[in-house]
Amino acid sequence: MSSSFTHFNSINEGPPCKCGIPAPIRTSKTEANWGRRFLGCINYKLPNAYGFFYWIDPERDTEKEMLDANNKDMRRQISVLTKKVEEIIRENKVLRKKNEKLTKKLQEAEAQVFDYKMK
Numbered sequence: 242m243s244s245s246f247t248h249f250n251s252i253n254e255g256p257p258c259k260c261g262i263p264a265p266i267r268t269s270k271t272e273a274n275w276g277r278r279f280l281g282c283i284n285y286k287l288p289n290a291y292g293f294f295y296w297i298d299p300e301r302d303t304e305k306e307m308l309d310a311n312n313k314d315m316r317r318q319i320s321v322l323t324k325k326v327e328e329i330i331r332e333n334k335v336l337r338k339k340n341e342k343l344t345k346k347l348q349e350a351e352a353q354v355f356d357y358k359m360k
């Protein structure tokens with residue numbers, strides 16, 4: 242979105258309102274447009290004011306922002322879960338080896354008991 246007014250950078254260099262005062266760059270404080278800059282006549286509250294008004298920043302796509310934030314959060318969660326899975330795989334390998342050793346020991350012990358019973 243291009244604007245013919247975005248080249249007015251200084252607060253006093255906005256295009257002149259019909260009331261004769263340049264409309265300065267201001268920042269919206271409303272919930273719907275928080276932080277969105279606009280050119281607005283400072284006399285807008287006066288009776289019969291022309292009240293020049295023009296948005297500088299494009300309208301925010303809050304749905305997209307929410308989806309982007311969600312996406313970022315999910316990526317972070319995936320990264321955390323991937324690390325956990327890798328950790329569990331390593332732990333599982335160690336436990337499998339321990340289990341193999343213990344199974345072998347148990348078989349040896351069972352064989353000894355069997356030999357003892359046969360005597």
Ligand SMILES: [Zn+2]
Pocket residue numbers: 258259260261262282283284285290291292293
């Ligand atoms: Zn004005």
